[in-house]
Amino acid sequence: MLILLQHLAHTRSGDKGNTSNISVFAYEPEFYELLKAQLTAERLKAFYGGVITGDVLRYEVDNIHAMNFVAQGALGGGVSRSLCLDNYGKALSAAILGFKVDVPESLRGKLHGQQLL
Secondary structure, X not given: OEEEHHHOEEEEEEEEOOEEEEEEEEOOHHHHHHHHHXXXXXXXXXXXXXXXXXXXXXXXXXXXXXXXXXXXXXXXXXXXXOOOHHHOHHHHHHHHHHOEEEOXXXXXXXXXXXXXX
């Protein structure tokens, strides 16, 4: 079943210059394994549909069931160069919560919140 990321994880973010830092923290260890398989650097970049113009690197932090994505060229030149207020790091981390993850039915009971699409 396809489930929005918001039911599997929460996010944090930051920005510096034209680089965004997006961290994804799985609510459950089982979710983390699904996220590692499905939320790749390439798929994260594609999700934003051209907003991220540079490379995206993914760092896995297995002991806390988290991944950190560093996206270059993600902020329209940076806070002081862009007129688009919605491109800052916090907006990017909120948007990724809409990423769809294929979750086995057996994990339905561990999902957080209303999960039907």
